[in-house]
Amino acid sequence: MTIHPEIAKVLAAIPAPDGSPLDPAAMRAAEAAHVAAPADRLPLHAVEDVTAVTKAGEVPVRIYTPAEAGAYGVLVYFHGGAFFLGSLDTHDHVARALAKETGYKVISVGYRLAPEAAFPAGLEDCYAVVRWAAEQGQALGWDGRNLAIAGDSSGGNFVAAVAAKAHEDGFDGVTHQILFYPSVDLDFAEDRYPSLRENAVGFGLETAGLKPFNAFYLNSGADPADPLVSPIKRGDLGGLPPxxxxxxxxxxxxxxxxxxxxRLREAGVDATVSRYAGANHGFVQNFSWIPEFYRPFHEAAGFLNTRAGQ
Structure with missing residues (x-):
């Protein structure tokens, strides 16, 4: 299927890369300029900014309560942005939609970004907030059974790494993992996957841009051969959550x-893939206003709630 026509319109208006070095500060400012005003955001029962005091330090988080209830499943969300972009604000609409459709209380993590914070700072923040959520369960209204993690792109990378760290530490509290178009292999050799060639040019994220976009993370000490950096390289994926x-x-x-x-399925893990035709990288964040691309939030709800308490 060809790219969705509404996505094609947006892609046609994006200037071609001019080869200039990436400027994190300027790119973050450009992202921030497109954040919706609070009055224009999806309303929920409550949205609160707090500081999670964790073993990794103080981590800003935003807690989304979808409706008044006696108890909630909890979903900890890690935003994308190639490890150096993204914020609580740029992905606020994703967290709101996840809360609304799943009925879970969502905790979005404002983890430390590269290059200012070297590896594994961001990953440590994400993992620490998951542990903090379990420890603060009573205060959060957690149901004590369902603790999910979710993330998009580089946030999906953190999901896979956090799930593995939790398993290695003997923490079995994570019950579900949701990865939106995850970056799980930071070895970007073009011959590794057919999609690196098939979708190399013209769809927003381009194969030639993978190395420079991820360089801030890799140059901060993240080794692509490390399974905590490239989770697909982990030898044993057994025992991870669905x-x-x-x-x-x-x-x-x-x-x-x-x-x-x-590879998860081969290791005995219940893993479901849902490929969206006509979509490009980032579509959940950028194009969920298109009805068929809002459906991942409904899929997430089905995945979480049909397996609730398992």
């Missing part, structure tokens, strides 16, 4: 996400 992996047809990262799901 996974829902959303991929996009026109995404250079499509095949690594789908291979990761296959």
């Amino acid at each position: 996974a829902l992996i959303i991929t996009a047809e026109h995404d250079p990262l499509r095949d690594e996400g789908e291979l990761y799901a296959r």
